[in-house]
Amino acid sequence: MKALRSILIILLILVAGHSSAALRPETIRVAVVKGVETVTLDGNGVLVTGPNGEPLRLDPPIELRRSRDGVTVNGRPFSRIVATAAALVRVNGKGYRGIVEIGPGERGLLVVNELPLEEYLIGLINCEISSAWPMEAIKAQAVIARSYAVFQKAARKNAPYQLESSVMDQVYDGADQEDSRAARGVQETAGEVLTFNGRTIQAFYHANCSGHTEDSREVWGLSLPYLRGVPCKYCQEANPSRWEQTIPLKKVEGALKSAGYPVSGIREVRVGGRNESGRVQDVQITCSRGKVSVPGVAFRKAIGYGVVKSTNFDLLILGDDVMVAGAGSGHGVGLCQWGSKQRALDGFSYREILSYYYPGVQFSAAYSRPE
Structure with a gap:
């Protein structure tokens, strides 16, 4: 009996240790500001340290400036600055949890927020969707x-x-976007990731697919089994997203030239082929030098994601302008956020929703190594 009790105790310790390791705290480093000349730090009880960890006696708000070799504070140069606080560190007015690092980037200052991954997710929810949506969508x-x-x-x-x-x-504006429903959605799925063949997937998603999600091969030339296009009527019910933009022909020409396409003297712009999801495969352009074919994905990127909101569009020349009229929003790969909302309203669980948009995935209760 005594030996059995000892074995049970050992087993309990091993199980506890395994659970602790499986749900170990994960951190993430997020670039929250890039390419600026000045950054302002503020907040209650902010501790600012130099690159060697030495505390700096500074009263907030603190203005940091980009210098040739790093950052200057009150005229004093540092290679980088680290700020922490018991509550939030405010960077240009936005509050962030964890650690904030400020140093030189490629074009100006780079501000990186390092914090626990689960806290990052709570702040992210209201940036990507709305915590007022059904809990299963959250x-x-x-x-x-x-x-x-x-x-x-x-x-x-x-x-x-x-x-x-x-x-x-992923859009993230810090801790100011947190609320109790966002926290609940994160906490009730704590540590859970999607996996395929035992590896964490690259879980792309978008706002509105307008009827059919896209195959990853069509966007990035990489075919992944869990990122195949699927029919989706749900987003059209929740948020029928149609849009229209009129762009000067000269602006279209300039944008395509900047992207490396020889399109001087454009005379005609029309949609070429469409793929299985109905999205534009290529745009055919007739110009003074002949015809140029531009992939639909490249055309959208060149003109601007905020102008051509998806690759599900039509083109029409109106005098000196091009009218682009389309539906949906985003690249179309993976989960459709508005479709997810409607499926949640229809009574589907979050696992059913995810299994539909990512065919063949499994659910892991712990972080696992990605591909």
């Missing part, structure tokens, strides 16, 4: 944002930061 967003962050952390492990705070990765 949970779905938490899982895919966590999966994407874990994947990028491994992919950029030697970089100064792992994530942009913009649509280039």
Whole structure:
């Protein structure tokens, strides 16, 4: 009996240790400001240290300026500055948890926020969707944002930061966007990621697919089994997203030239082929030198993501202008956020929602190594 009790105790310790390791605290490094000449730090109880960890006696607000070799504070040069606070460090008015590092970037100052991944996710929810949405949609967003962050952390492990705070990765404006519903969605999925063949997936997502999500091959030339296009009527019910833009022909020509396409003297712009999801495969341009074919994805990038909101569009020349009329918003790959909202309203759980938009994935209760 005594031996059995000892074995049970050992097993309990091993299980506890395994659980602790599985749900170990993960941190993430996010670039929150890039390419500026000055940054202002503020907040209650802010501690500012130099590169060697020495505390600096400074009264907030503190203005930091870009110098040739790093950062200057009150005329004193440093290679970098680190700021922490018991509550929030405010950078240009926005509050951030964890550690804030300020140093030289490629074009101006670079501000990186390092914080626990789960706290990052709570701040992210209201930047990517709305915490007023159904809880199952919030949970779905938490899982895919966590999966994407874990994947990028491994992919950029030697970089100064792992994530942009913009649509280039995931939109994040700090702790000011937190609320109790966002926290609940993150906490009720704590540590959960999507995996394929045991590895955390690159969980791309977008706002509105307008009827059919896109295959990753069509956007990035890389075919991933869990990023295949699927039909999606749900976003059209929740948020029928149609848009229209009129752009001067000269502006279109200039944008395409800047992107490397020889399109001087444009006479005609029309949609060429479409892929299986109905999105533009290529744009055919007739100009003074002949015809030029521009991939739909490249055309959207050149003209601007805020102007051509998706690759589901039509083109029409109106005198000296080009009218671009389309539907949907984003690259179309992976989860459709407005579709997810409607599916949640229809009674689907977050796992059912995610299994639909990412075919063949599994759910892991712990962080796992990405591909």
